[in-house]
Amino acid sequence: MSASGGRSAQLKHTGLRSGWTTGACATAATTAAYTALLTGEFPDPVTITLPKGHTPAFALAAEEHGGSYAMAGIVKDAGDDPDVTHGALVRSTVRLLPPGSGVVFRAGAGVGTVTRPGLPLEVGEPAINPVPRQMIRDHVARAAARHGGTGDVEVTVSVDHGEEIARSTWNPRLGILGGLSILGTTGIVVPYSCSAWIDSIRRGVDVARAAGRTHLAGCTGSTSEKTAVSLYGLPEDALLDMGDFAGAVLKYVRRHPVERLTICGGFAKLSKLAAGHMDLHSARSQVDKGLLAELARSAGADEALAAEVAAANTGLGALHLCSAAGVPLGDRVAEVARDQALAVLRGAPVMVDVVCIDRAGTVVGRSTPR
Template sequence: MILLFGGTTEGRAAARVLDESGTPFFYSTKSSLQEIVCNHGVRLAGAMTAADIVTFCEEKAIRLIVDAAHPFAEGLHAAVAEAADRLALPVVRYERRYPPREEGIVWCEDYDAAVRKMLSDGVERLLMLTGVNTIPKLADFWRERTTFCRILKRDESLALADRSSFPREHIVFYEPHADEALMQSLRPDAVITKESGESGFFGDKIAAARRLGIRVYAVVRPVLPESFIPVSGPVGLRRAVERLLPAFFHLRSGFTTGTTATAAVVAAMRALLQKEMSETVPVELPSGEVVTLPVASVRAEGDAFLATVLKDAGDDPDVTNGMEICALVRLTTEHREVRFLKGEGVGVVTLPGLGLEVGEPAINAVPRRMMETEVRRLYPRGGVDITIIIPAGREAAAQTFNPRLGIWDGISIIGTSGVVKPFSSEAFIGAIRKQVGIATALGARHIVLNSGAKSEHYVKGAYPDLIPQAFVQYGNFIGESLSCVASFPPVDLVTIGIMLGKAVKLAEGNLDTHSKKVVMNRDFLHELARRSHCSAAIHPIIEDLNLARELWTHPTAEDAELLLRAVARHAWAACRPLVPSSRFELLLIDEAGAIRFRVGDESSR
């Protein structure tokens, strides 16, 4: 079990990550005011001491603590550290993002130091943006000088201010996005805030004060206990939980080929510029979160450096999992850009519609941006040549959609989020979208969707004149594939070829036919047989079915005709609304490859 301390934006984000596991956990906040939906989290409210945490963890068999509380909740951090030390439990700290500390701000190590500095600087009129809990900490200032304190409009906040005898007439209530208007109305000499990070809108407060020429004092965030394991986002949290408590998530996450290649580029750039042979490197994901990847090797190659990172796809069935992804990086005076060159095992683009120029190495837009960002972070100006090399890429490409996409001689460097979620449909559906894009770019007016190579082979016989790119495999993702087709300019005709096993599931309205999500429903078949006026003899056959394809041979020819035509019509009806702007037909194919039933807009009536 996991005990999560939240009450913050980070707490909500951490709860969402843990909820994805489907495993129960506990979510603790100081008060019950924060609204949060936890499908698997049990809410706790009330402050907890170190002794309380120890007792709770022992009673509930807690094996991991996640601290996502406010960075200035020093008492809680200390209590968590003490309890974790006594119980020998790991603590993952879900940290918020902080902008670099800028010049022109008066940085103070704590509130006492801030009071001393503001008094010595002659501040006469102050606006406190540090929250109601800091009123006692700044009492030596506001009792001497005019001070306004912005607080949340809550009864408990007003009660806290009253207990400190803070003057009610100097209390102002928080309103979203109103920092500058508040400062304009109060005209303070200075504002004091705390280093609360991006989610605490620290930058907005600083920007508003600077526009009005108001001096800013900022209390730096407290140092966290050294025993805490820091992560900076949802990916880092999940990876940490997977490592520290493997049973919590049923499947392990991983990184895309694009993220892996970017890590190799960073390692090579560090070696090239800093002569640093890194064992791990940071990579910024498209979301802005920074993750760390291990580096397998770095070595000099003439005037360049070659770095290798092993692809870790987690538990996703990815043909590139475990492969060496290499980056050869060289500085050049021939140009001033970041240029991508084709390396061994990386495919070359031969067809339009992928968003890349024909002849370019198959490195998609998001991975290119990731690599360019990291290169410019280390080397702001000047030419850089990047060659991505995947030694086993040419052989692996035969197991991917690349040949169908017009990508030859290797795999492609892909990934939109930078992260692989186990058994995620994202990569498969992304490939479908690319295939449809290529087909339409080549002028195809008829798209044929098939479940796989077997059904595609059969359907190609019915449409021998179509270009190869017009045939798109949907796997189990029938609904997603049709939606992909509908997202492009309408084609004249969309055809779906389907075998009986998937057709029976589809006929019941299941647009994702994966066996992990849906199985053949005998009750549905019984009902469909009754409505189709099949004989009574078919019901024992349905009851004894092992596989749906037995319906081709076990019933009488008449019963099979009635039932399977109904299956085809229902399957067509389940799909029809998804492609409203094109004609649509469904082909039900038997085990010998014959198209036994063809249902279209006219024949469905």
């Protein structure tokens, strides 16, 4: 896969465009800036090699040569992925250092700094993740070998408006302050993989464990977070904004256990978990009203009520029918969702309970921990 001028490539069979991570953009910007320091000319477009061998080319959106430093900027194209950093200008400013200094990383404006343990970076380090750091080191070394440099440089990565953009990410909760993280393991953003969100879930578990938290809550949104805090008094760093990615939480906690995991979310979404779906997004899984009818029967509904549940317009509609009849469908969905979660955990030493809420945050179903 290659991209002319940084444009994303078309994914086979899907019609969707892949994009490039902030780490790939920072690597390309660094390569262009360091090359300009060594040669006096900015390569434009600048081509880099990603970890799996792809060689995208990026057009420069900004460049500046100040004699002792050079800066290059690249606009991030996330393709068709719903990425908050799409369109952000990622800059790298490179300065020469004395021989033997190696590559020193700095956080510029809009790039965060790590303030809590549990991440793959030490406290006080700029939030430039390990794979992007290695990509940058590799490309600095290649440019040095090609143009007669020593490879000893200070690399300051910045993102225009990054601090503002970061407010809509997990960074503040993870203790990454002042801006965004420079992310990426392959350099490529696959549309609708929501890899950044899933990575944030994993880092959230890591930070919570490092802080000694033994009870975490995977929540589908802000209303369910408030419910979890109200029920259990959990601190902010014990709350995982899992969105629709229940499977991502469960699979990571399976490998990195905590004593207790609560899953809290809307009744309809968690009825999908009860049906065995790990991705709860409306475009990728649907409420199974046939299953709801079966669960209603097991909770005491007669055949007439079960038929009404099966014909209900929505999951909440089915819940209201059962509530009016005194049938605890919410509790039954929570119990089955808990059992599905335990199946994914595969015997990991984690106690699980599930809390279902309505749109107002009222608890409409709850399982016992198991």
